[in-house]
Amino acid sequence: MTNILIIGCGLLGSSLLRRIHKKRLASKIFVYEKSKKNILKIKKLKLPATIIKKPEDAVAKSKLIIFCTPMNEYKKIILKMNQNFHSKHIITDIGSSKCKSLEVINKNLKKGIFWSSSHPIAGSEVSGPENGKQNIFEDKWCILIKGKRSNRTHLKFLKSFWRKMGSKTVEMSPDKHDKIFSITSHLPHLIAYNLVQSAQDFEKKQKYDLLKYSAGGLRDFSRIAASNEIMWRDIFFDNKTNVSKAINLFIKNLKSFKKDILSKNNSSILKKLTQTKKVRSKIIKLKQDINKPNFGRD
Amino acid sequence: MTNILIIGCGLLGSSLLRRIHKKRLASKIFVYEKSKKNILKIKKLKLPATIIKKPEDAVAKSKLIIFCTPMNEYKKIILKMNQNFHSKHIITDIGSSKCKSLEVINKNLKKGIFWSSSHPIAGSEVSGPENGKQNIFEDKWCILIKGKRSNRTHLKFLKSFWRKMGSKTVEMSPDKHDKIFSITSHLPHLIAYNLVQSAQDFEKKQKYDLLKYSAGGLRDFSRIAASNEIMWRDIFFDNKTNVSKAINLFIKNLKSFKKDILSKNNSSILKKLTQTKKVRSKIIKLKQDINKPNFGRD
Numbered sequence: 001m002t003n004i005l006i007i008g009c010g011l012l013g014s015s016l017l018r019r020i021h022k023k024r025l026a027s028k029i030f031v032y033e034k035s036k037k038n039i040l041k042i043k044k045l046k047l048p049a050t051i052i053k054k055p056e057d058a059v060a061k062s063k064l065i066i067f068c069t070p071m072n073e074y075k076k077i078i079l080k081m082n083q084n085f086h087s088k089h090i091i092t093d094i095g096s097s098k099c100k101s102l103e104v105i106n107k108n109l110k111k112g113i114f115w116s117s118s119h120p121i122a123g124s125e126v127s128g129p130e131n132g133k134q135n136i137f138e139d140k141w142c143i144l145i146k147g148k149r150s151n152r153t154h155l156k157f158l159k160s161f162w163r164k165m166g167s168k169t170v171e172m173s174p175d176k177h178d179k180i181f182s183i184t185s186h187l188p189h190l191i192a193y194n195l196v197q198s199a200q201d202f203e204k205k206q207k208y209d210l211l212k213y214s215a216g217g218l219r220d221f222s223r224i225a226a227s228n229e230i231m232w233r234d235i236f237f238d239n240k241t242n243v244s245k246a247i248n249l250f251i252k253n254l255k256s257f258k259k260d261i262l263s264k265n266n267s268s269i270l271k272k273l274t275q276t277k278k279v280r281s282k283i284i285k286l287k288q289d290i291n292k293p294n295f296g297r298d
Numbered sequence: 299m300t301n302i303l304i305i306g307c308g309l310l311g312s313s314l315l316r317r318i319h320k321k322r323l324a325s326k327i328f329v330y331e332k333s334k335k336n337i338l339k340i341k342k343l344k345l346p347a348t349i350i351k352k353p354e355d356a357v358a359k360s361k362l363i364i365f366c367t368p369m370n371e372y373k374k375i376i377l378k379m380n381q382n383f384h385s386k387h388i389i390t391d392i393g394s395s396k397c398k399s400l401e402v403i404n405k406n407l408k409k410g411i412f413w414s415s416s417h418p419i420a421g422s423e424v425s426g427p428e429n430g431k432q433n434i435f436e437d438k439w440c441i442l443i444k445g446k447r448s449n450r451t452h453l454k455f456l457k458s459f460w461r462k463m464g465s466k467t468v469e470m471s472p473d474k475h476d477k478i479f480s481i482t483s484h485l486p487h488l489i490a491y492n493l494v495q496s497a498q499d500f501e502k503k504q505k506y507d508l509l510k511y512s513a514g515g516l517r518d519f520s521r522i523a524a525s526n527e528i529m530w531r532d533i534f535f536d537n538k539t540n541v542s543k544a545i546n547l548f549i550k551n552l553k554s555f556k557k558d559i560l561s562k563n564n565s566s567i568l569k570k571l572t573q574t575k576k577v578r579s580k581i582i583k584l585k586q587d588i589n590k591p592n593f594g595r596d
Contacts (some may be wrong), residue, residue, distance in 0.1 A: 007390075033472060039596070044459055045521065046307055055475050064337040077454075080343045083514050088409050096514075097343050100534045105484050114481045117413075121511060121514050122513075123593040124592050125591060125592070126591045130589065136428070141510065141511060141513070143511075157437075159465060168319065176506070179504065179506070181511065181514060182513060182514045183496070183497050183500045183501075183508060183516070184497065184508050184509075184511045184512050184514050185511075185514030185515040185516070186515075187493065187496070187515075187518065188514075188515030188516050188518065188519055189515050189553075190552075190555060191489060191493055192456075192515075192518075193555070193570060193571060193574050194548065194551050194555055194578045195485065195486060195489055195548065196438065196574040197570060197573065198485070198544070198547050198548045198551050199481050199482065199550055199577070200573065200574070200577065201551065202359075202544070202545060203481075206477060208474070208477070208478050208480060209424065209585065210478060210482055210578050211482075211577065211581055211584055212439065212584050213419060213439060213441075213478055213479065213482045214581050214584075214586045214587070215419050215420075215438060215439070215587075216394075216419050216421075216479060216482050216483030216486075217482060217483040217484075217485075217486030217487050217490075218481070218482045218486050218523060218588050219485070219581050219583075219587040220518055220519075220521070220522060221486055221489075221492075221518075222388070222577045222578045222581050222587070223518070223578060223587070223592075224515060225516060225574040225575070225578065226574070226575045226577070226578035226579075227348065227569035229568055229572050229575065230390065230573055233537050233564070233567050233568060233571060235557065236559045236567065237562050237567075238558055240519050240559050243559060244556055244559060244560055246496070246500070246542060247459070247552060247555070247556045249496050249499060249500065250492065250552070251549055251552060251553075253492050253495055253499070254488075254489075254492050254545060254549060255486060255490055255549075256495040257491070257545070258542055258545045260539055260541055261534045261535065261538050261541060261542060264535050264538075265506065266531070268528055269531050269534065269535075270531060272491060272495060273491060273527035273530055273531060274527050275495065275498065276301075276494040276495055276498070276520075277523070277524045277525070277527065278489050279494050279498065279509065279520045279523065279524070280423065280520045280521060280524035281524075282509050282521065283509055283516075283517050283520050286509055286510050286512075288509065288511075288512045288513045289512070289513070289519050289520070289595070290595045291523070293423060293424045293429065294421040294423070295521065295593040295595055296592070296593075296594070296595070297587070297588045297593050
């Protein structure tokens, strides 16, 4: 058995910690967490972590190192850890955007060291170690990134590791990854934030008490728009070219929608409203969502 | 005990039928449904309905008449029923948009007849009588509309009726109703349809298999975008002025979002991403959504 080092112990870092412990995959799980508040929570929850004060402290003793911090923190931490990194270290991260972060990693990671990036498609609108769950990765996809600094043997190890986390794995280039997730994840989050903001703007202007009537649709968006702001700022900034293209496509379609409404174009609007219906059943069939009306809420 | 006539027996019509029967609020519940497929379903489900062949057939025997059809069908049915309507009939509908439909009602409803409109904020992405539930209105708001043809005594009766359906009631003008729901319901649905369509456009162009990665956000939108197309066409067309204004506000905010991303405006984007977070907790506090991460799905 080997030791594992988790850097950043929020929702996903603490979920990894719980799962690794449950599956007995490590002799010791070292955790570096910069937030004192989170360290107190980890201790109070009695999570099975050996907390270290500096990220570089446990590198020599660890085989697998997993970055679970916001992406803007990678550089600073890498520079601190570089002196202790060895080519045998299996290093990965769980960031949601890849091209830009891998550029930063390439630039700052010591020569001869490998970095094989991961992206588990798991998360929630709540954050912090108290919300982590050992089964959060179960039946979810985990994308493994073939990049300039990735290593075939390490990717093979990570594939097996993520399967033990409960995930299905697939390999992708950073470019393909960032394009796909700009549409399936980054744009939906941005749109949700934007919708909630528009509702707030309207509420301020009209002085209407809107939120009590949010069960008609808005509430669904408010969930996603409650996601962690630091994480999402980093994603939007890092994947800005793809996200910006996605916004343009979205606005183009929205203008066409508006035109159909204002001109009461029956056949065009019915085409829009029926084509999209098929997507839900596909998503259910692919087991990407619960097969219950209203997400089984009511 | 009185007789009730339900016109249109889809998701909400059949939910009313179930609830009225369960609470023993009517001696007989007449149901007019134009779809033969739905009539077969109603019979197969053994729903407690007396099915009538023409909407006008049971008017004389009914005290309360509830329109549950798509809004574009009101006119045709009213013209058929006019000869049998009496000023004592309590007539309501459950349409999601009010100004335009009340205009049509005013224009076509026989003089001296009252119409006191309702809007229960309940629904689902699934439709049809097989998906109705007697508790679908429970703890939901029902908006009662004070309009040109509404009647104080009838509104009082309807207030009590909707409370028996499990709802909380509030009175509103048609204008205020249509403004509020353009933001809390109509825009969110339109945005969801538009997002799913944009994902489909992207998928076609890039030939990527997107939907299997929809758990990262898109899946939430696909639920709403699976809603009934006829109902939503009618809502968008009927409330087109408010919906169009809502689209404009949304695009304005989206362009500002894009600008912040492209210019990496840290303070401005963090302001956007934190302000919206508060909305979720307000919605939970107002009991408009389930208090579980991920809607309790995973």
